[in-house]
Amino acid sequence: MTLLDVDDIHTYYEHSHILQGVSLRAEGGQVTALLGRxxxxxxxxxxxxxxFTPPRSGSIRFAGEPIERLASHAIARRGVGLVPQGRRIFPSLTVEENLRIGGLPGRSGRWSLDTVYELFPRLRERTGNYGGELSGGEQQMLAIGRALMSNPVLLLLDEPSEGLAPxxxxELERTMSRLKETGLxxxxxxxxxxxxxxxxxxAYIISKGRVVFHGDPDIIxxxxxxxxxHLGI
Ligand SMILES: Nc1ncnc2c1ncn2[C@@H]1O[C@H](COP(=O)(O)OP(=O)(O)OP(=O)(O)O)[C@@H](O)[C@H]1O
Ligand SMILES: [Mg+2]
Incomplete structure (x- = not known):
């Protein structure tokens, strides 16, 4: 089943025309990779x-419903979770506080403080530490855990491995496999x-605001x- 259906979107930052007619589909329970320089x-x-930056034209459907005109909190409430590039955890809040911020009233399910700590035992050990005291890897666990707290159906992960040791x-690869096994x-x-x-x-490859490849990851x-x-490598 197509969970996310992005159809011919054009997205701008003021006068900069960044996405120039992008279409992409993500199926339920699958991992859709988005690559590009x-x-x-x-x-x-x-x-x-x-x-955060709605398209000026084109449509985005999630679970069959148009979402391109909704505010981000409303999109999150429908079951879209985000792990932003650079993690964006709150350095002066504790691990537990960071996680609780991810919870959304009305969205319950498998993920709670307890089950996030089962997934990432290291975070339980660090529960009282401030976000700013964590290592890069721990911050990434925290960013993923925070997103899971909203019990998403679809998780958007933006460059989770950036800046992490091999x-x-x-470990991140194993985490993603486990999340996929849950049906996410x-x-x-x-x-x-x-x-x-x-x-x-x-997998999709984007170049200069357009999709230039879509197909089996094995082809890449x-x-x-x-x-x-398309990737310059
Ligand atoms: N807030 C902004 N205002 C204006 N231009 C922006 C803004 N954010 C990004 N851009 C520009 O839009 C283009 C696309 O940026 P984007 O962040 O989507 O790229 P990306 O593929 O995620 O790159 P990276 O791999 O470096 O994260 C770039 O030219 C960037 O400079
Ligand atoms: Mg980026």
């Missing part, structure tokens, strides 16, 4: 979906190609031309 519009697509990136759908923006290809069911793995032309 720096500055091509990946975060802008995420911001368009969550309502060992921590492997994920849109994953990643520059770490091995990570993205390891977990993705389908095996087709040198796709990688050189």
């Amino acid at each position: 720096n500055g091509v519009g990946k975060t802008t697509l995420i911001r368009s979906v969550i309502g 060992l921590i990136v492997r 759908a994920i849109v994953l923006v990643e520059q770490n190609l091995p990570l993205a290809l390891a977990v993705a069911d389908t 793995r095996t087709d040198d031309e796709v990688r050189t032309n």
Whole structure:
């Protein structure tokens, strides 16, 4: 079932026309990878979906309903969770306070303080520590845990591996696999190609505000031309 259906959106920052007719679908329970070089519009697509920078034209449907005119809190209440690029945790709040902020009245389910701590035992040990005292890897767990607290149906993950050591990136891969096993759908923006290809069911590549590739992640793995032309690697 198509959970997220982005159809021909155009998104601007004032006069800058960033997304120039982007269409993308994310299926329920699947991981959809969104790849592309720096500055091509990946975060802008995420911001368009969550309502921070709504598209000027085109439509976005979530679970069959149009959401492109809704405020971001209303989009979140329908079941879209966000782990923003750079994590954006609150440095002067404790781990527990950061997690509680992610909860949404009226959205209950599998995820609570307790189950987030079961997923990330390290966060339980750090429950009273301030966000600013955590390592990069712990901050990423916190950002994911905070998003899970709203019991999303779809999780938008914007470059979760950015700035993390290889060992921590492997843990992140395991976390994403476990989340997928729970039935959660994920849109994953990643520059770490091995990570993205390891977990993705389908992949999109964006270049200069347009989708230039959509297909099986294996094609990106095996087709040198796709990688050189669209990712420059
Ligand atoms: N708030 C803003 N105001 C104006 N221009 C912006 C703003 N945010 C981003 N841009 C520009 O929009 C374009 C797309 O940015 P975006 O953040 O979506 O790229 P990205 O693919 O996420 O890149 P990265 O991989 O570096 O995170 C870039 O040229 C960027 O400079
Ligand atoms: Mg970005």
